[in-house]
Amino acid sequence: MISLEANAKINLSLDVLNKREDGYHNLRMIMQTVQLHDTITIQKIPSGVEIDCVASYVPNNNTNIACKAAAVMIDKYKLDAGVRIKIDKKIPVAAGLAGGSADAAAVIKGINSMFSIGIKQDELMKVGRTIGADVPYCIMGGTALAEGTGERLTVLPVLRGIPILIIKPRIGVSTAWVYKSLKLDKVGSRPDTEALISAIENRDIKFIADNMRNVLESVTIAKYPVIEKIKRALLDKGAVGxxxxxxxxxxxxxxxxxxxxxxxxxxxxxxxxxxILTYTA
Ligand code: ATP
Known part of the structure; x- marks a missing residue:
């Protein structure tokens, strides 16, 4: 049996460069792991993939992304046993915190170590990419620039220990709807990604806080003004950004x-x- 932490991420910036012919968008985002995590326990069973995840809006069957990750690992590396995965869910669901991708990443890493497959991180990230765009980043963790659909990753200097307060309003937002509704000529101000990277190198938290931008806010805030209200409330209560x-x-x-x-x-x-009060990790 093995137990792993599956950490959530936040975006310190999110820019959408253009829409590709395959319908996906080319993105440029700065990703940051936070300490907030689900706990994944993996146990060997004779065969198949079983899941134990009791959380609202999370499938407790093989459509759970953690099961998909396990099935891919078992098939790709021809493993001679199955796994039972238990997820203790703490990351808010469908929240923009990559909870599902984090679970899948932990399962990939956990199975690699439990079955002594001995695959290096780069290859694990390639497997992750077949599961979801954010999974390679979740395998790597830390502070990173993510480009393409999110799979092209550049490690940035670590930015640990910064206090972060996360608030998830009681609304559900579909990622597909957000990208479909995005009008690239109406995104408002875009992030200066290079300047943010320099600020990360200098650990200039004030600059990062002042200059974080997420172009997807142009879609979500128009429909859900509560998001803007929460942003203001956080600033009123002492957040620097x-x-x-x-x-x-x-x-x-x-x-x-x-x-x-x-x-x-x-x-x-x-x-x-x-x-949720957490810290960058
Ligand atoms: P991202 O930031 O990558 O867009 P998210 O944080 O917005 O992800 P998730 O929490 O990963 O969203 O959930 C997205 C959907 O995936 C949910 O509707 C949920 O039902 C489904 N899902 C499948 N497996 C999981 C899992 N292990 N954890 C959370 N959600 C899962």
């Missing part, structure tokens, strides 16, 4: 120190649906 993560609807605030983050958490936790 706030932004929506991924295609939303989660919003996060960056804090300069732990005390300010804790105070904001104490003030916001009663009125907000899901409110």
């Amino acid at each position: 706030s932004m929506m993560s991924g295609s939303g609807p989660s919003v996060f605030g960056i804090f300069e120190d732990e005390e300010k983050a804790q105070n904001a958490y104490n003030k916001m936790k009663k009125s907000m649906n899901e409110c």
